[in-house]
Amino acid sequence: MSKAFTLIKEEQVSELNSTAKLYVHKRTGARLLSIINDDENKVFGINFRTTPKDSTGVAHILEHSVLGGSEKYPVKEPFVELLKGSLATYINANTFPDKTCYPIASPNLQDFYNLIDVYMDAVLHPLITEQTLMQEGWHFEINDPAEPLTYKGVVFNEMKGAYSSPEGVLETRIIESLFPKHIYSVDSGGDPRNIPDLTYADFKAFWENYYHPSNSFIFFYGNDDPDARLKLMEGYLKSYKRKKVKSTVKPAKPFKRAKKVEYSYDAGSDTDIESKNYLVVNWALPETTDPILNFSLRILGSILIGTPASPLKKALLDSGLGEDLAGLGLETELRHLIFSTGLKGTRARHAKKIERLIIDTLEALVRDGIDPDMITASVNTAEFRLRENNTGSFPRGIALMRRVLTTWIHDDEDPFKLLGFEATLNEIKARLAADPRYFERLIKTHLLENPHRTTLRLKPDPELARRLEEEESARLTKIRESLDGKQIAEMVKNTKNLKLMQETPNAPEAVATLPVLKLKDLEKENKSIPIEVTQLQDTQVLYHDLFTNGIVYLDLGFDLHAMPQEYLPLTEIFARALLEMGTETEDYVKLSQRIGKSTGGIYGDSLSTTAYGSKENVSKLFIRGKATMNQSTEMLNILKDILLTTKFDNRERLKQIVLEEKSGVESGLVPGGHIFANRRVRAQFGGSGWVNDQMSGIGYLFALRELAKDIDKKWPSVLKKLETMRDALINNRSLICNVTLDAANWAAFKPRLENFIFALPDKEVTLKPFDIKASPEKEGLTIPAQVNYVGKAANLYDLGYEFDGSADVITGYLRMAYLWEKIRVLGGAYGGFCVFDENSGVFSFLSYRDPNLDTTLENYDNAAGYLKNLDPNLFNDNELTKAIIAAIGDLDTYQLPDAKGYTSMMRHLTGKTDAMLQKKRDEILSTNGEDFISFGEVLEKAAKSEAVAVIGSQAAIEGSKAGLKVTKVL
Template sequence: MSAADAFELIREEQIDEVNALARYYRHKKTGAELISLINDDENKVFGIAFATPPEDSTGIAHILEHSVLCGSEQFPVKKPFVEMLKGSLHTFLNAMTFPDKTVYPVASQNLADFRNLTEVYLDAVLFPLLSRETFEQEGWHYELENPDAPLIYKGVVFNEMKGGYSSPDQVQRTYAQNALFPDNTYGLSSGGDPKVMPELTYEQFAAFHKRYYHPSNAQIIFYGDDDPDARLEILEKYLSRFEKAERAPIVPVQPKFDAPRYEVRTYPADEENKRSAFVTLNWLIEETDDHTEALRRSVLAHALLGNSAAPLYKALTESGLGESVIGGLNGHYREPWFNAGLRNADAESADKIETLILDTLASLAEHGIDKATVESTVNTIEFSLREKNTGGYPRGIMYFFAALGDWLYGKDPLEALKYEDALATLKAELAAGKPVLEERIRSLLLDNSHRVTLVLKADKEQAEREEAAERAKLDAVRAGLSEEDVAGVIATTQKLKALQNAPDKPENLAKIPTLELKDLEREIKTVPTEELALSKVRTLYHDLPTNGIVYFDLGFDLKTLPRELIPYLPIFSRALTQTGTSKEDYVALSQRIGRSTGGIGAQRFASSLVDGEGSAAMLIVRGKAMADKTDDLLAIARDILTDAKLDNRDRIRQLVAQDKARHEAGLVPSGHMVAFSRLRASMTEADWLSEQCGGVLQLFFLRELAAKIEDDWESVSEALASIRDHLVNATTAVANVTADAESWTQFRPRLEAFLGDLPTRPAVLADWGSLPAPKNEGLTIPAQVNYVAKGVSLKKLGYEPSGALSVVTKYLGTTYLWDKIRVEGGAYGGFARFDPSAGIYAFGSYRDPNLTATLDVYDGVPDKLREDISDTDLTRSIIGTIGDLDGYQLPDAKGFTALVRTLTGATDAYRQARRDQVLATSKADFKEAADLIAEVARNGHVVALGSESAINKANAERNGFLEVTRVL
């Protein structure tokens, strides 16, 4: 029987919305379902999903997601996932656990690589080894080094979730979901609650895989330009080994509340203050099979909260009851939920916030949502649907997620990929004057008794209590162990460490499919770029297929700004589009942007030059619109650059509060980036700028600025106006356009006229002075885990490393650092970073239970590199590095990347030389890298972000080597 005969074709149809021929299959023997999307997208995607509804909060599905990627029947090595990370050209390679499903997607532009990835993933999920040691490593285990040592918990997921429960925003979302769904699986923590995780046994873990990771419970997608018949052949090889089994039951609907509920919970904080609470109203929304209805709900959520000018968002912001808005429509559930509220609020104001939200909704239901807001919202959503700009995610993966939103619950997955009929119906309803959104405000929100008001309060003693409770629990376990039991735990600890340190057998490693060096492209990929002068402004044009969309960037040189104005840049950037102009307030401006464009805003760019000590630093206004709407796009750009109301004190006050709250909320989820930013700030001009505008220094500045707005508003307003006067100057401007040729022909004369109207004055560069002295720092936050960075500027030490150092870095991240920091140390991640432009080499860890032990690992890197590297590891590390260089990009990203390369001096010749160096990397380069990276141990400095107790403990161990600063 052919592979095609093993599948029943349920339906075949062309789906224009995803530009693909869709074939919907069912595997005859097992019942596994498949969507095969056939089109010309070279970024091929495979994904397999299983319904995995947990019955408790032990994190069983999450631990299993990690564990199946730790060795399988066909590939019996410790980390086939990492081997593919090391030696693949993948454009996506990951797995994710949702509240009721687990998804394993991969993508690659290279056909051989794509098929390798597909087979490794299929074998991993269907035939994993799942040893007890893997469960202990990835989930949790008791660790005891010797009879006198304290008993501790270790485990990758255990520490990942400790980090998750250290993030107030994640805690708020978890508690809200739990409260809305007390009677089904959504009321549990699918990621795992660290307090509950040690209740999970290996036997339960293995049984969960047997029950749910079966083809009968699988939903599969293929997408792209690969052979559709070969897809079936690959699947049949694996699926044919199974008999039919029961599908997982669909998550039942949550019984509805008779009346709204009110809950008060707490989260750990180092300090309590009156403005440290989260107050949200949360509604459960009934499921719908009607895709037009689903679109109505999405439009409603965006109309209420989609931007700062949306009426509910605006009411919450202007109330002054909190610092930033929380809310939106939450999908990925059988029954979605909607929430709205405030971060950094006074818990005593919870009733006022609840009343404000309900009264605002009641007023909107009675009087209607402003037509301009509705029109802007619909255009914004329609533009997004048609643009299909999935950013860093391959489009096929986003389509998989969209299909699963119906598919998992027994509905037709292909209908979820369509939007034209629903969009036409909704637009017709609105054009006819039907109160579509107002009716849903009443039915879904105001008249919906299934509502929870959640007040999440800071508790400065909670972390200490939880730490004490965990210690007491472990001490009780330890006290109950006999001498024989203690010896057994020590033996188990030693056995696990021995297995973690033991190399895989070469013959097993050889089973991991890989490309060969001859399969790699020797030449760099280039972006078509034409450079010209329009109205004397340097202009770059990139002729790429954009489906009639014009992507426009306009940059101004930040080096014209005096040093003291630099910290104001983030607020200035937001103020351009969020303060209004002399002709319209910020609501009208926001509506105009949404109505006429696909979005416009400003962002900062800073990078070291590739051939020197200097930097490229620009403020770039970025916008996009259909070619026939570019007059509107340019008119908006002109207004915000020359006429933004930078003296709008109320809006600036609100923007500062929002930015401060967002920085504080991001400290735990992005702790590694916070540490890296602080680490690099003393190394290059560009990194100093980035820390001033986006790191800890920016947070400190925002706190000071909030007070200054009240006490010395005139100086704040003058600073913002001064930035505009310095920056908006045609003399220092660079324009960048990405569009197809027809759209460019329409846009070019309009752009030339626009650029000719820009203010023009001589360019005067400011003196930013010297960089701060490097130092070792301990930044304290209320967290149960740490983020540890250590690095050095090789360029300042006189080195000019070749591209081979990138290969070494790839190797370290997938071998030594992965093994020592993640596998043995229990951190969620450990990595090395080499920035060839800046010449900076640094190490970092993520959600790490350790601190000084991690620094010891970093310092051990040179010895590791002096060991012999296998031919296989060398080849795979080269391939993986080339994969990083050749990452897949959509047209707008290609055009922006070309701009960045131009600004930094990364010419095609430079890029080709580095590629040649990567491809020519030898074992000798690894030995040379050992001496180079030894400079990190000798001269590197450290930035650690973590709890006060962890920082103090590290200082006690190393004679106070960290200068301590409280961040939160």
């Protein structure tokens, strides 16, 4: 063990099969938490407690900036260079109200060490110049003395996008309302109105103050050498001495009485704003440090609003006073826990009713008691999630790091307390057994008798965007009028110098300093996933023999081609109705509780893709469930009941589901506009793209609005459609079952599954192809936003391209080189992407939180020339190697067992064999310069495509020279 560190505490965390060791670095006081286990997806993070004093976004801008070049790696953006050529499963940085985190994850040891080296030099020795602040934060943009001044900057535009989202504004205002005159009352991400107040001196001083090892919290997780971790860190920390950093986040001063606050959000040009208010009630709760109270409040949050059966959620939605829940729910990542709930899609005059309803419901629960089945279901759900430890594609280690930081960052002497959960859960169960009113008492103490509460109304303001634009314009005009000719000339010079810096390639010798894997470090053979294709009754069953720690993962796929094409927009509603409407023997509350008590969750998931090498459309509705083996029979019983006996005749309940879905899609348009733009532009090519837009995109939103009206006016017709869908879909002849489980447990589960299949209808089935014609057009879809999401697409197969694995290398390089520079660095957008669907042949360009529109489309069209004219030296140095490595990393992305089983099923459904996957891998590894040129030639044809979809501001869309057909979405 390194002598540079003192071991403070060591503990076996049996629930995670891990050993946790807490150290302090003797010279600096840096804290280091080392978690040792057999997870190959290794994680490292260096975290700093950062406490900004204002809303200039200094913490956020600095988070971007330190990854923009360092002393050891003096390239413009080492972060991008890493993304170009790493096997990493996660590379990013995150700004929170009280901390800034720099986590990475990789299953490859050398890659892991390379990433650590770049990140440590970035945070401790960044080259943060004035131009760094100009690019990542904000600057005055003026290209000619006759032009007006404008603001530009990546974070400036990112936060304009964030402030265009009502949910984003609501989250910020909730925390601000609960913690006035506290660090949490400022926006660490940055308010666009305040970002231009940030000076370079303050920017640099923030780094000098907070980015010191004495203020750091270092985290390791995984199967790398634990002694090497300490030696590695000593190498970075040994030149530093202990420094006193004033960064403590003090506990909030409790309110003496509850408060009411109002804020506004940008409602765009919509005149129908009466029912677009938000009303939420929010509580500041105790600190996160007590694990029993922490986990108890998490369970209480689930009891109150976590499921359709939750009494507070049900009361709010049944009231008809709003469309869907709003608020933070239970926020767990600050020093204080927060509970927040209410309604969106409400009327201003209903504010008092909603507030009263929340309080009355909580009082009734304390007075009359919580349904014991609801408590049992919530405790079981919490326990299942903790034991399963399934974080999806997000690395487990980073999820644990964030959980630990909630107490550790505030100098808690025992950061292990939130790692384990057995003792905590056992204590909660013991308290509940001794006092069946345990959770009722928590409601009384921490909600009803807690005056640290705010009632917040977020009101729509159709004039807000105009006022903000006028304020910004007036501010810029005033600044310009205060400048003399010499000062304006200096600004023009600064703008040009910044662009020159942005456009000047990194020096080859600087790029060469970055650590890069070699091709010999890559696996040459494709990783196969076990699959056994069998038949039970008339149903095809796919089985994957994988270790799942005794959990059964079951996917039931129903073929959507068995139903009429016009019912596609009802797919998600049908899936939710199965799980949230109740059956012949149980109402939806009891059904929801039963699911919570007896499974790890059951949910619906639609899929539409193209079979590889054909135009055949694969579209299915999946009902996905998971349970422990001893609960697996009950899971199958629940699935049988919902598939065969769901009652669709509760008009009000279905209306709630539809309004929740509609509200969810509308809320997702600003934070996820690029996703919706991608679905919309791909829909123009027919096939699976059109189906996906109908089931989860803009087409789905339009259909939901019509469906809400039809429920009111044509209820018998809606009911008949749902019955028709059940009759068409629930049939074991068109069903596919996908099971992921180890062999010993499969032997026990297989006969249970066969009995389940036998109970399903067995009848003739006719699968009809969807009749969808391609119809490329230039669409402009307007929403109230200060930024745009710009998509353009073409079908490369229709243009003569034949797929080659090199496409993965080229699109990855195009994304991280050309699009990053043109769309983000020069254009000021938060992101630029390109996506190629090798199944359908559709290739799309996309931008995210983009201040531009026409310029972005022009940049897309120029991508072909970029590829065709690449410097031949590219293919003689490590640029090509990096691009190949990144493509292999995407191919070999780390997956948990359930994801592996699902991936294997997808390959089966689309006709991708192991031999085909190996051929693709070989083509990736042998990619050369000719491949880039060939791809550039097909993109040259793609530039002529008329398929464009832009989601953005009305002014930008109507002012575009692209000739967009304008449709109002919000």
